[in-house]
Amino acid sequence: MNKTLTTTALASLMTLGAQTGALTAEPLKIGIIESLSGAQTSTGRLYASGIHYGVERINAAGGFNGEPIEVVEYDNAGGATEAADKFRQAAADGVHIVIQGSSSAIAGQITADVRKHNLRNPGEEILYMNLGAEAMELTGDKCHFYHFRFTTTAPMRVNALTAAMAEAGELGGKVYAMNQNYSWGQDMEAAIKAAADQGGYEVVDAVLHDVNKIQDFAPFVARIKAAEPDTVITGNWSNDLLLLMKATGDAGLDVRFGTTYLDQPGNISNAGDTALGHYIANGYVNVPEVSEFAEAFKSESGDYPVFVEPQGAFALGALDEALKTLDFGGGEVDVTQVALALEGASYESPVGTITVRPEDHQTIRPVVVSKVVEGAAFPVDGTDMGFELIKIVPAEDAIYPVQDSCDMQRPG
Amino acid sequence: MTASKLISGAIALAALAGLPPLLDAGWQNAMNTMLIASLYALAFNLLAGQAGLLSFGHAAYFGVGSFAALHLMLATEDGLAFPTPLLPLAGAAAGLLAGLVAGWFSTMRSGVYFALVTLAIAELFHSFAPHLKALFGGESGISGMRMPWAGFTFGSTLEVYYLTLAWVLVCGALLWAYTRTPFGRLTLAIRDNEQRVRFMGYDAHVTKTVIFAVSAMFTGVAGALQAVSNETANYVVFGAHVSSQVVLYAYVGGATLFFGPVFGAVAFTFFAFLVSDLTRSWLFYQGLIFVLVMLYAPTGIGGALTDYLRNRRTRPAAPMVLAMVGGVATACGVVFVTEALSVLFGLDYAALRRGSEGLPDFSLFGLTWAPLSPLTWALPAVLLGAGIAALRYGTARLAGPTEGASAAGANEGVTT
Numbered sequence: 001m002n003k004t005l006t007t008t009a010l011a012s013l014m015t016l017g018a019q020t021g022a023l024t025a026e027p028l029k030i031g032i033i034e035s036l037s038g039a040q041t042s043t044g045r046l047y048a049s050g051i052h053y054g055v056e057r058i059n060a061a062g063g064f065n066g067e068p069i070e071v072v073e074y075d076n077a078g079g080a081t082e083a084a085d086k087f088r089q090a091a092a093d094g095v096h097i098v099i100q101g102s103s104s105a106i107a108g109q110i111t112a113d114v115r116k117h118n119l120r121n122p123g124e125e126i127l128y129m130n131l132g133a134e135a136m137e138l139t140g141d142k143c144h145f146y147h148f149r150f151t152t153t154a155p156m157r158v159n160a161l162t163a164a165m166a167e168a169g170e171l172g173g174k175v176y177a178m179n180q181n182y183s184w185g186q187d188m189e190a191a192i193k194a195a196a197d198q199g200g201y202e203v204v205d206a207v208l209h210d211v212n213k214i215q216d217f218a219p220f221v222a223r224i225k226a227a228e229p230d231t232v233i234t235g236n237w238s239n240d241l242l243l244l245m246k247a248t249g250d251a252g253l254d255v256r257f258g259t260t261y262l263d264q265p266g267n268i269s270n271a272g273d274t275a276l277g278h279y280i281a282n283g284y285v286n287v288p289e290v291s292e293f294a295e296a297f298k299s300e301s302g303d304y305p306v307f308v309e310p311q312g313a314f315a316l317g318a319l320d321e322a323l324k325t326l327d328f329g330g331g332e333v334d335v336t337q338v339a340l341a342l343e344g345a346s347y348e349s350p351v352g353t354i355t356v357r358p359e360d361h362q363t364i365r366p367v368v369v370s371k372v373v374e375g376a377a378f379p380v381d382g383t384d385m386g387f388e389l390i391k392i393v394p395a396e397d398a399i400y401p402v403q404d405s406c407d408m409q410r411p412g
Numbered sequence: 413m414t415a416s417k418l419i420s421g422a423i424a425l426a427a428l429a430g431l432p433p434l435l436d437a438g439w440q441n442a443m444n445t446m447l448i449a450s451l452y453a454l455a456f457n458l459l460a461g462q463a464g465l466l467s468f469g470h471a472a473y474f475g476v477g478s479f480a481a482l483h484l485m486l487a488t489e490d491g492l493a494f495p496t497p498l499l500p501l502a503g504a505a506a507g508l509l510a511g512l513v514a515g516w517f518s519t520m521r522s523g524v525y526f527a528l529v530t531l532a533i534a535e536l537f538h539s540f541a542p543h544l545k546a547l548f549g550g551e552s553g554i555s556g557m558r559m560p561w562a563g564f565t566f567g568s569t570l571e572v573y574y575l576t577l578a579w580v581l582v583c584g585a586l587l588w589a590y591t592r593t594p595f596g597r598l599t600l601a602i603r604d605n606e607q608r609v610r611f612m613g614y615d616a617h618v619t620k621t622v623i624f625a626v627s628a629m630f631t632g633v634a635g636a637l638q639a640v641s642n643e644t645a646n647y648v649v650f651g652a653h654v655s656s657q658v659v660l661y662a663y664v665g666g667a668t669l670f671f672g673p674v675f676g677a678v679a680f681t682f683f684a685f686l687v688s689d690l691t692r693s694w695l696f697y698q699g700l701i702f703v704l705v706m707l708y709a710p711t712g713i714g715g716a717l718t719d720y721l722r723n724r725r726t727r728p729a730a731p732m733v734l735a736m737v738g739g740v741a742t743a744c745g746v747v748f749v750t751e752a753l754s755v756l757f758g759l760d761y762a763a764l765r766r767g768s769e770g771l772p773d774f775s776l777f778g779l780t781w782a783p784l785s786p787l788t789w790a791l792p793a794v795l796l797g798a799g800i801a802a803l804r805y806g807t808a809r810l811a812g813p814t815e816g817a818s819a820a821g822a823n824e825g826v827t828t
Contacts, residue, residue, distance in 0.1 A: 108552020
């Protein structure tokens with residue numbers, strides 16, 4: 001079906017020939033259903049490269065079940081319908097685990113597909129590792145046993161961001177919430193309001209705006225100016241973040257930003273000096289404190305890990321921990337056993353321990369808060385700017401309670 | 413002629429009904445997608461090809477049909493006794509209703525203005541839907557489950573395929589029957605000369621509204637079939653690409669023929685199914701095919717095929733073969749250049765280049781190539797040069813001395 005598949009198939013055939021008697025061994029098959037063409041390609045590609053890095057590490061250490069892990073890429077072209085088609089293709093190809101990350105809309109489709117597939121095909125379950133879709137309902141209303149989310153969510157990011165900024169004395173007492181008007185932005189706004197008491201700040205104004213449609217943020221900047229906040233917290237990504245920061249710089253408004261996607265490649269170089277002093281809360285950032293992983297990644301892939309690449313690598317690290325506890329003796333892969341092992345796995349990532357919460361399969365993980373500075377150790381985008389670590393907020397401080405809406409049916 | 417049409421129709425039906433059980437679930441699903449796309453294209457073409465009203469917003473009715481079927485599906489999950497195979501009826505009703513309202517407004521204008529109004533209506537749905545969470549389920553959409561009915565579980569792709577097949581055949585037959593009715597003739601008259609229709613005493617606005625609503629109704633059925641197949645839908649189904657896709661189906665397939673759009677739908681869905689996981693440049697190839705078809709076969713694939721079948725006895729075979737070989741060679745050359753460039757300008761190669769001096773070799777199609785070697789580029793140059801020459805020579809001979817004007821045409825479809 002695919003070049004990668006053919007080469008891995010050939011490779012596994014050759015290893016099969018080498019070791020006699022292991023003819024029934026079933027390799028673990030991973031399907032990446034990601035946006036590999038269309039508007040979200042740049043992000044989808046990075047998820048895929050992080051996953052490939054993680055898989056190569058497992059395979060270098062001997063693979064699983066006596067076979068190297070096989071990876072097949074499926075292009076969902078950024079659409080939920082296409083993702084549904086690719087999921088069915090992946091199921092027909094006998095994939096055990098599907099991985100995706102770059103859109104909550106697509107994640108909503110895939111998680112529903114996985115749930116129904118598993119209901120209808122007992123014994124042939126498929127596990128879904130969600131690397132980046134942060135919509136709360138995925139671990140709330142839509143939660144199910146075979147969905148695992150290996151990323152932060154809005155409350156985790158906001159709690160960590162406000163705590164670290166307050167500790168650094170850079171949050172101030174007045175916060176302005178500026179977000180995109182869809183599930184992610186709404187989750188962010190709710191989280192910013194919910195963290196106000198604990199963070200010791202007041203939300204002076206909150207705005208939800210159209211996603212990726214606004215070319216001129218000047219009217220919004222005027223509103224921000226009128227509200228006189230110390231800090232603007234925003235979940236904006238891509239163009240919406242960039243244009244917002246540019247408009248703020250153009251208007252000469254001296255306000256600090258607390259962001260969640262400032263590390264997306266291109267953001268810093270486009271924003272220029274405007275980006276200096278702004279904060280970001282995410283799952284990883286290239287700093288000397290955690291550079292061992294960065295160097296290992298670079299020697300493997302040729303570049304330092306950026307943006308969401310570590311998410312893929314860490315999730316595969318957690319999977320590796322889970323697989324180490326399993327032994328199918330070269331027989332068939334039991335996905336339910338893999339899921340149970342993944343629940344119990346604890347992975348030492350370069351930024352701290354990552355575990356899975358069994359109640360809703362949200363990962364409990366540290367949140368990294370950093371700041372854009374000049375002359376950084378790992379400059380980004382060809383500028384001399386980069387990130388400086390402010391604080392790694394421990395997992396137990398960043399996590400939020402399980403949502404009431406999650407009603408998970410467990411197997412057996 | 414009629415007999416051969418009957419025979420080819422029977423063969424197509426037999427293939428549609430008999431082939432899927434022999435295929436794997438991925439192929440079954442691809443055929444299912446193809447059927448839904450075909451119905452969508454046929455319904456769209458009633459408006460665009462037959463009535464001459466080019467809609468840029470058919471995603472609105474496709475999406476409305478999807479969500480209507482899903483809500484009914486959710487109700488059956490909660491215990492409503494409604495047979496699963498009839499779920500697309502909800503799509504038909506919702507499409508008809510939405511089509512009546514939207515059609516009334518948009519058909520007040522014609523031409524570009526009509527197209528813009530339909531575009532605006534679809535965009536209205538697209539921007540409102542994420543905010544109406546109860547109705548459209550927010551970003552991650554709503555999700556239902558097909559309930560078993562009369563011994564069928566509707567759990568496997570194959571069962572869904574046959575359900576879709578039945579609906580598409582019935583709807584296709586109804587749409588065909590429509591063209592044979594006096595109202596179907598009136599539809600063509602609207603396209604050809606609206607003024608005259610008005611002078612004949614018909615209310616053109618009401619007529620166009622009805623045509624719009626019928627097209628939206630069958631579009632709604634297609635949307636519902638997709639919802640039945642996917643069991644989920646989110647607001648993205650109202651997006652511009654769902655609207656533009658069907659325009660491509662219809663015009664690449666051939667909007668002037670009743671079954672033309674089906675060729676486009678089949679070509680595009682299978683192209684996406686087969687090529688999208690092989691190369692990242694598949695959207696580029698898709699665009700290229702569209703441009704070439706529009707340039708050299710304005711009547712679409714369907715038009716070119718009928719033209720070929722009609723004239724196949726009078727056409728010499730040698731130039732035809734030559735043109736085809738030339739076409740394949742040209743295609744290979746284009747693919748080689750595109751793939752080589754996408755490797756050379758890709759991230760992996762950039763990483764490779766940093767690790768070594770000069771320009772390292774790259775691998776493509778299982779072979780290793782030196783980027784600066786003339787031999788590497790001689791291959792596509794020869795393929796393109798010889799291919800285009802053979803194509804031009806062959807098509808010029810095909811067109812014959814009297815039709816030399818279309819010598820550059822890659823296809824004889826230009827002559828209708």
